[in-house]
Amino acid sequence: MILFDQVSKRYPQGHEALRRVSFHIERGDMVFLTGHSGAGKSTLLKLMMLMERPSQGQITVGGQNLNRIPSRQIPYFRRHVGVVFQNHQLLFDRSVFDNVALPLEIAGVAPREIGRRVRAALDKVGLLRKEKMTPIQLSGGEQQRVGIARAVVNKPPLLLADEPTGNLDPELSSDIMRLFEQFNQVGVTVMIASHDLALIANLRHRVLRLHEGAMYEGSMYEGQLGSKPPVTSLKQPTNRGRSE
Amino acid sequence: MKDYKGGRGVGRGASAPDEASAVREHGAQKSRQTNEVQSYLSHHRKVAQESIQRLRQSPLITLMTWAVIGIALSLPTGFTVILSNFDQLGANWESSAQVSLFLKHEISEADARALAQTLKRHPMVADVAVITREQALADLKKQSDLGDVLGYLDSNPLPHVVVLTPTPASANSRSMASLRQSLENLNEVDRVQLDMLWVERLFAMISVIERGAWTLSLLFGLAVLLVIGNTTRLAIENRREEIVVVKLVGGTNAFVRRPFLYTGLWYGLGGGLVAALLVTVTLFWLSGPIDVLAQSYESGFRLSGLTFGSTLLLLSVSMLLGWLGAWLAVRRHLDAIEPT
Incomplete structure (x- = not known):
């Protein structure tokens, strides 16, 4: 459903938000994206919604190479991606x-x-x-x-959420997460960016971690950052989420 | 399966078709084309109504905008109405152009009448009248204070005069010049006097005023564009947040533009109605004195106001200007708003 291949994003001011990020998310998966603020989570989501374009690399969503979608087609693409924002919008x-x-x-x-x-x-x-x-x-x-x-x-077949529990207390947060799990159970691919590590630990889903623009694969049980080498190629299969 | 207007969805091109969504979407596919047209039209109706609603929410700004547009449009409209009145008046004057033939002194009244009969058969002549020298002298005595002086004259110094009225088709300067030429060659004629010059001057003046009116129309049309453009720009700023959200959930630029274009259209319509009202009221106010003036000239002239057709034209033009003004503003300011 989502395929990132060596994706980098450098902003005009010179800040490099993402560095050669590669990962693959299967259709029907539910995945968390974590990392400190400024680690590149928002940038990654923006790339998937075509709010930003990558400086390098290929992004494929639902079989479509996003680099090949012209600006005027962006609205039609967005209609097939559900997005939940931290500030609700x-x-x-x-x-x-x-x-x-x-x-x-x-x-x-x-x-x-x-x-x-x-x-x-x-x-x-x-x-x-x-x-x-x-x-x-x-x-x-x-x-x-x-x-x-x-x-x-x-x-939409794909649901993205950017810190959906950012301003909520723990009980409400887990309510919201349960809601996302329900959608996932009927086949929607879900990707949630969140820095609420405690909450994520309770939900046994695949976790992608961003640290200073680089991506690390691993669940919360594997300790601190850097417990595994950065994922920069697609060679290792990384389908640890629920399978269909 | 589920793709809107050229949209290649995420769902497409995926390897395994999602059974659940396939079932869900089966119903939606049914008679989709008629549905699409229907919902497109109903969306337009909704946007049109909502934009009226928004105008009603800020009545003062709306009324002021209408007034500004109305005043700007009423000037060129009023000018055009007055010019069309002039044209109507001018047509009367043109047909009243006359040619006076002053005959030589030795020509008798009988000869003058014979000449008149001959001239009446001329294709460019509509009517002929003979003013005898006795009649002319009597008129002169009546119209001027020279009555006493004229009484001292031994004989009547005035000639017989034949007055020609040209046919309407030939009542223009070129035909009149050739007619004059042929009349001057007649033996009986001493002098030919053409009463055309002042009509020509009048028409020259009208065409000057006409150009002025066009210039005014252009300038005020531009003013209307700027007023609506600026109002639209402010509206866009006020709704910036909404525009961002609409674009985030897949709204096209056309979708985002639509409410602003409708608002421009309503501004134009309201302004056009104000202009029509202003012109009608002003003409009504002027019609009293003009009637008095026309009567003093023994003219049946009546000031004609905005016709139904010209009111429709005014409203169409003002709506077009409103739409165009909004479109220009939207093009410049709105497409640049992107979610970040």
């Missing part, structure tokens, strides 16, 4: 329902169909009764769940 001037409906409206789904699918998504995140409220009336955890509903309403 909700619109406060409209209702929960309208926030979740936005991707469907953009994709040109018929109005009747929109109602059905938005309610299905809200039901899944447990906010069906709050569809008429505005996001400002909701708690932080509820806002994040609206963000998740919006990310999955289009039924």
Whole structure:
């Protein structure tokens, strides 16, 4: 589903955010991406959403080489990737329902169909009764769940999340993670960037670690950073996540 | 399977087809084309309504923008209406152009009438009248204070005059010049006087004013573009966050532009209506004095206002300007907003 091959990203100011990163994520996997802030997690997610382009290397998502997608095709690509943001990126001037409906409206789904699918998504995140409220009336955890509903309403095969539990207390955080696991169980490939190591340790999924722009493979049980050599080639199979 | 307008989805090109999503998407595929057109139209309707809603949320700004556009458009519109009135008036004057033939003194009244009969058959002549010297003298005595002086004259110094009215088709300077030439060659004629010069001067003035009106229209049209462009730019700044989110979840530039273009259209429509109102009220206000003026000239002239057709034209032009102004602003400011 996701293939990074020797990907580097250097920003115009000279900062090298990613250095020759290679990894492969199978369809249906659930993977965590960890690392200190500034380690390159956000950059990696931005590359997958085509918010940024790599300086070097190839990225393949869903069989499509992202380098070959021209700018004007980017919107159509993004409709097939659900993204959950740390700051939710909700619109406060409209209702929960309208926030979740936005991707469907953009994709040109018929109005009747929109109602059905938005309610299905809200039901899944447990906010069906709050569809008429505005996001400002909701708690932080509820806002994040609206963000998740919006990310999955289009039924994307790939779900990306950038620090989805960043501002939540531990109990709410594990609720959110369980939600992601549920989507993963129906076949959605999930990739979550998070620095909440304790939370990740409880969930036995594959973990990718970024340190100063380089990628290390390993779960939390293997101790500190650098316990394994950096993954710079695709030769070693790294499918440690749940298999289908 | 599930791809929108040329979108090659993540789901495509994958090795193993996801059974669950295949089942899910089977229903969605049904009659998708009609659905797509339907939802496209309903989206347009929704955006149009929402943009009106937004205008109503800030009524003061909306009314002020309409007023600015309306005032800017009312000047060229008013000019155009007045010019079309001039044209109508000018047509009357043109047909009232006359040629006076002052006959030689020795020509008798009978000869003058015979000449008139001959001239009446001329293809460029619509009507002929004879003013005898006695009649002319009587008119002169009546119209001027010279009555007493004229009484001292031994004989009538005035000649008989034949007055020609040219046909409307030949009432232009070129035909009149050739007509004049042929009339001057007649033996009976002493002098030919053409009452065309002032009409020509009038038309020259009208064409000067016409060019002025065009220049005004261009300048004020440009002003409308700038006003709407600037208003749109502010609206874009206010909705920056929303634009970013829409682009993040796959909104195309066209999708993001649409509400702003509709807003421009409504600004144009409102401005056009204000302009039509201003012009109509002004013309109504002017019509009283103009009626008095026309009556004093014994003219049946009435000031004509905006016709239905020209009102439609005004509204179309103003809506087009609104749309164009918004489009220019959107093109410049909106496509540059990208999520970071």
